[in-house]
Amino acid sequence: MKSYISFLKPLWDWGKFKNASLILSxxxxxxxxxxxxxxGMPYTFIIEPSAxxxxxxxxxxxxxxxxxxxxxxxxxxxxxxxxxxxxxYAWVLLLxxxxxxxxxxxxxxxxxxxxxxxxxxxISTNCTRLADPHFAHDLAASNLGRLILSVDGATEKxxxxxxxxxxxxxxxxGIHQLTDARRALDKKFPRxxxxxxxxxxxxxxxxxxxxxxxxxxxDRVLFKSPQVYDFENADHTxxxxxxxxxxxxxxxxxxxxxxxxxxxxxxxYGSVITWDRKVLPCCFDKNADYQLGSLDGSSFEAIxxxxxxxxxxxxxxxxxxxxxxxxNCTEGLNIFFR
Numbered sequence: 598m599k600s601y602i603s604f605l606k607p608l609w610d611w612g613k614f615k616n617a618s619l620i621l622s623x624x625x626x627x628x629x630x631x632x633x634x635x636x637g638m639p640y641t642f643i644i645e646p647s648a649x650x651x652x653x654x655x656x657x658x659x660x661x662x663x664x665x666x667x668x669x670x671x672x673x674x675x676x677x678x679x680x681x682x683x684x685x686y687a688w689v690l691l692l693x694x695x696x697x698x699x700x701x702x703x704x705x706x707x708x709x710x711x712x713x714x715x716x717x718x719x720i721s722t723n724c725t726r727l728a729d730p731h732f733a734h735d736l737a738a739s740n741l742g743r744l745i746l747s748v749d750g751a752t753e754k755x756x757x758x759x760x761x762x763x764x765x766x767x768x769x770x771g772i773h774q775l776t777d778a779r780r781a782l783d784k785k786f787p788r789x790x791x792x793x794x795x796x797x798x799x800x801x802x803x804x805x806x807x808x809x810x811x812x813x814x815x816d817r818v819l820f821k822s823p824q825v826y827d828f829e830n831a832d833h834t835x836x837x838x839x840x841x842x843x844x845x846x847x848x849x850x851x852x853x854x855x856x857x858x859x860x861x862x863x864x865x866y867g868s869v870i871t872w873d874r875k876v877l878p879c880c881f882d883k884n885a886d887y888q889l890g891s892l893d894g895s896s897f898e899a900i901x902x903x904x905x906x907x908x909x910x911x912x913x914x915x916x917x918x919x920x921x922x923x924x925n926c927t928e929g930l931n932i933f934f935r
Contacts, residue, residue, distance in 0.1 A: 600785045604740075608688075610715045616640060616686045617866070624865035633911060638686040638901060641867040643880055644679060645694035646671055646701035648872050652723050652762040656823055656834060658883050659695050660761070663826070666885045668696070671872040673703035677710060679870055683897050684714040691719045694869060695883055699726040705739050712740035721745035721792075725763055727771025737778035741787040746772060746815065749794045751805035758798050769813070776814035791815040794823050800836040824925060825851065843927060853927065861917070861928050864910050868901070876900050878909055881922040 620637030627634035648668040654660035659668070671679075680687070690711050692698050699722050701707070711718045724746050727733045736744070748768060750756030756765040776789065791810040795803065803820060810818035822843040825831045828851050835842050844851040861879075869877040874892040875885050882888075889909060890900030900906060917923045 604786045608715045608717055613640060613686055613688045617688060620866055624862055628860045635865065639866050639868045640686055640688040642683060642687050643691045643694050643869040644676065645870065645872045646692055646698045646704055646707060648696040649700060650697040651700065651725060652760055654759055654761060656825060658826065661826065664695060664884060667873060669872050670701050673706055676707050679874060679892060680711060680714060687716050690716045693721045694880060697723055705735055708739045708741045717742040719743040721747060723747050723760060723763060724768040724771050727775050728767045730774050733771055733774035734778040737775055737784065738782055744787040745790045745792050747792050750799045751802040751809055755799045755802060759796065772813045789815045790817045790819050792819045792821055794821050795836050795841045796823050796834050797836055800838060800841060861913055863928055864913060881926045887922065
């Protein structure tokens with residue numbers, strides 16, 4: 598317990614707590630009254646360290662080579678300027694969006710700089726860089742709060758069917774190096790999750806993945822349903838068991854399971870900043886089709902309180918079903934599983 602407190606205590610900030618309470622309260626008040634009401638600033642951010650990846654996963658926009666916006670890497674100086682502008686209210690930072698975050702040569706400096714600003718950080722990775730024992734040790738020694746390890750198969754064959762360009766034995770070696778280093782450092786952070794996307798070719802390995810997680814010494818094993826872009830070939834990807842699908846077939850088309858209101862908490866409490874400093878409403882805007890502003894020449898506060906952001910929130914509340922990116926969004930739907 599002492600090690601948990603020693604890591605989390607420096608992140609506590611009354612000002613950030615009050616802001617988070619204010620923005621969440623405004624969301625619930627807006628939903629309750631059915632009136633537009635936004636007070637406070639977002640406390641959760643996604644900052645994209647890199648939009649480049651070394652793998653070619655067939656259901657990823659980068660892997661499919663369909664990402665229509667420029668791809669590149671954020672420099673540490675650019676990152677520092679961005680973070681300085683939001684540090685007064687940012688409390689949770691997801692250092693991943695599109696691409697492989699650990700390919701950014703400054704990623705560990707980014708983590709530690711955020712911690713200095715009292716920000717809890719999360720990274721999701723394809724694990725390939727962990728094969729470097731020095732990097733695995735340095736990552737374990739960093740101030741990262743949570744690490745999500747994407748491993749979508751318990752055997753070399755199933756793993757490579759999705760993580761194309763990767764090698765499972767190298768990934769497992771890297772994870773062992775990471776968990777061994779964390780143990781040697783007597784640390785509880787980063788908390789480590791082993792995550793598997795359940796698909797047609799690997800759904801029979803779910804129990805093997807759970808066993809693998811125990812052997813690797815991770816903290817949790819998580820299963821996730823796949824998000825599909827190539828619906829013409831979706832049957833080759835989606836698991837056979839309908840329990841593990843986020844979609845159902847209606848009149849020959851795939852539709853998300855369940856129903857939801859137009860209200861979306863993400864556009865109240867969070868925002869996305871791409872590697873080239875574009876401001877986006879949420880993580881489903883992978884191509885920056887709904888860009889709300891740019892930090893080149895403008896502050897985040899000005900963008901957040903600006904007319905474009907207000908119009909976008911209003912359109913989601915009133916006509917969410919007409920916004921393309923929202924049609925594939927699971928916000929508010931209980932379709933993930935463990």
